[in-house]
Amino acid sequence: MTAVLLVTGATGTVGQHVVAALADRDVAVRSGVRDPETASTELADAGDVVKFDFAKPETWGDALADVDGVFLMRPPAVSEADVNSFVDAADRVGVNHVVYLSTLGAEKNVIIPHHRIEKHIMGTDITYTLLRASFFMQNLLEVHRADIVEHDELFVPAGSGKTSFIDARDISEAAAVVLIEPDHANRAYDLTGPEALDYGAVATTFSEVLGRSITYPNPSLLAFSRRMYQRGTPLGFIALLCGIYTTARLGLAARVTEDSYLLLGRSPRTVRAFIEDHADAFRGDSRPDRTLP
Numbered sequence: 001m002t003a004v005l006l007v008t009g010a011t012g013t014v015g016q017h018v019v020a021a022l023a024d025r026d027v028a029v030r031s032g033v034r035d036p037e038t039a040s041t042e043l044a045d046a047g048d049v050v051k052f053d054f055a056k057p058e059t060w061g062d063a064l065a066d067v068d069g070v071f072l073m074r075p076p077a078v079s080e081a082d083v084n085s086f087v088d089a090a091d092r093v094g095v096n097h098v099v100y101l102s103t104l105g106a107e108k109n110v111i112i113p114h115h116r117i118e119k120h121i122m123g124t125d126i127t128y129t130l131l132r133a134s135f136f137m138q139n140l141l142e143v144h145r146a147d148i149v150e151h152d153e154l155f156v157p158a159g160s161g162k163t164s165f166i167d168a169r170d171i172s173e174a175a176a177v178v179l180i181e182p183d184h185a186n187r188a189y190d191l192t193g194p195e196a197l198d199y200g201a202v203a204t205t206f207s208e209v210l211g212r213s214i215t216y217p218n219p220s221l222l223a224f225s226r227r228m229y230q231r232g233t234p235l236g237f238i239a240l241l242c243g244i245y246t247t248a249r250l251g252l253a254a255r256v257t258e259d260s261y262l263l264l265g266r267s268p269r270t271v272r273a274f275i276e277d278h279a280d281a282f283r284g285d286s287r288p289d290r291t292l293p
Contacts, residue, residue, distance in 0.1 A: 002026065002027060002028050003027045003028065003068040003069060003180075004027070004028045004030060004066050004067050004068050004069075005022060005027050005028070005029055005030065005067070005068065005069045005070070005071065005179055006030045006032055006052075006063055006064065006067045006069070006070045006071070007019050007022070007029065007030065007031050007032060007070075007071045008032045008052060008054075008070065008071060008072055008073055009032070009073045009075060010031035010032055010033050010039065010043065010046065010049075011031075011033050011039055011042050011043060012073065012075065013136060013138050013142065013168050014073060014101060014136075014168045014171055014172055014175075015031075015071070015073060015172075016042070016043060016172075017168055017169050017171075017172030017173075018071050018172040018175050018176060019031055019043055019045060019046060019047065020043075020045055020172070021172050021173050021175070021176035022047075022176050022179070022180075023045035023047070025176065025180055027179075027180065028047065028048065029045070029046070029047030029048065030047060030048045030049075030050055030063065030067065031043060031046040031047055031048070031049045031050070032050055032051075032052030032063045033049060033050075033051070033052060034051070034052070034053050035051075036049045036050065036051050050062050050063045051063075054074075054075075054078045054079075054082040054083060054086055055078065055079075055082055057085065057086075057089070060086060060089050064089065064090055064093050064095065065093075067090075067093075067095050068095070068096050068097065069095065069096060069097040069098070069099065069179050070090055070095055070097070070098045070099070071099050071101070071175055071179060072086075072087070072098050072099065072100045072101065072121075073100075073101040074101075074113065074114070074117060076236070076237065076240055077236075080113040080116055080117050083113075083117050084116075084117060084120045087117075087120060087121055087124060087126070088124070090126060091124040091125055091126050095126055096126070096127055097126065097127045097128070097129070097179070097185070098121055098126050098127070098128050098129075099128075099129045099131060099175055099178050099179050100117065100118065100121055100128060100129070100130050100131065101131050101133060101171070101175070102114045102117070102118055102130050102131060102132045102133070102188075103132055103133060104132045104133060104134045104164075104190055104191075104192065104253070104255065105132070105247075105252065105255075106118055106130075106132055107132070107188070114132075118130055122186075127185045127186060128185075128186060129178045129179075129184045129185070129186075129187055129188070129189070130187070130188035130189070131171065131174060131175060131178070131188075131189055131191055132188060132189065132190045132191065133166055133171050133191045133192075134163065134164045134165060134166045134190075134191065134192040134193065134253065134255075135163050135164075135165050135166070135244065135248070135253060136165075136166065136167075136168050136171075137165045137166065137167045137168070137193070137269075137271060137274040138167070138168045140154075140165075140202075140274070140275075141278050141281060141282070143241070144156065145281060145282065146231065147227075148206065148214060148282050149282065149283070149284040152212065152213060152214050152215065153203070153214060153215045153216065153217055154199055154202060154203045154206065154214060154215070154216045155217060155219055155224065155227060156199055156216075156219070156224065156241075156245055157218070157219050157220060157221045157223070157224040157242065157245045157246075157249065158198070158199050158218075158245045158248040158249050159218060159248070159249035160198050160200070160218075160249075161198060161247075161248040161249045161250060161251050161252075161253060161254065162196040162197055162198045162248070162251070162253065162254035163196060163197065163198075163199075163248045163253040163254065164192035164193050164195070164196040164253065164254060164255055164256045164257075165192075165193045165197065165202075165271050165274075166191055166192055166193045166260065166268060166269075167193070167268065167269040167273075167274050169269065170191070170193075170260055170264060170268040170269055171191055173263075173264055174189070174191060174260060174263040174264060177263050177264070178263065189259040189260075189262070189263060190255070190257045190259050191257070191259055191260050191263075191268075192255065192256050192257050192259070192260060192268075193256070193260070193268050193269065193270065193271070194256065194260075194261075194267050194268055194270060195256060195270065195271075196253075196254040196255070196256050197271060199216045199218070199248075200216045200218075202216070202271055203215055203216040205271055205272050205275060206275055206282065208272075209272065209275045209276055209279055209282075210275075210279060210282055210283055221242050221245075221246070224241075224242070224245070225238050225242060228241070
């Protein structure tokens with residue numbers, strides 16, 4: 001019998017690529033989205049599209065009907081209580097496997113929601129796989145593109161700290177592997193790119209690929225927050241970004257692991273490859289398709 005796999009956040013930064021990675025596998029993909037009417041135009045291989053909203057339990061029943069496995073992610077605006085309640089619902093209806101997109105270091109960082117959601121999942125009867133991912137390269141495009149295009153600078157408050165950037169496409173391919181293959185039950189993987197770079201080095205790579213000088217001014221948290229606020233960014237998201245970049249500033253985001261290679265069977269994409277793939281958008285010739293969920 002063909003396995004039915006539910007992808008939550010199916011139109012998001014990672015979810016859209018999980019759907020694509022599963023499309024050519026021998027599984028039935030179910031894309032959980034808040035607005036099914038628009039999803040079919042956003043996702044080329046959406047499979048069975050169902051209305052799904054973490055904050056609306058009345059949408060969970062149809063989304064979970066006859067589901068064998070779930071790709072689970074938590075959008076920043078969604079409470080951990082809603083995610084945990086959904087996990088409990090999945091457990092009650094007999095979902096076999098949950099693959100949860102967490103964050104690097106979540107097992108030790110007790111103050112972040114990912115830590116508590118991981119613990120909650122592990123406390124159920126569901127088989128789980130935890131994907132603890134480093135900083136998405138896509139954030140350079142979806143969050144910081146305006147500074148690169150309009151100001152020729154990478155304006156983030158990360159100090160001289162290094163980050164092991166990973167491409168969301170690689171995370172998604174890894175998610176497809178662990179959803180389908182049988183050898184990943186009750187395991188956790190730390191997903192990083194192949195190298196750790198400071199933002200000065202990232203700016204240099206931008207310069208080399210784009211053919212113009214991109215600088216890294218290394219702003220303070222206050223200066224960064226002020227610019228993002230003036231751009232209309234919600235305060236909660238600014239606070240989230242400041243937390244992420246403080247982690248990098250403190251040298252806590254530089255760990256590089258072999259887990260991505262283990263799951264993908266190849267080296268994960270480099271920052272240079274990512275910038276080359278999206279060079280037109282960074283030059284201002286086109287706009288990114290999505291924003292960070």
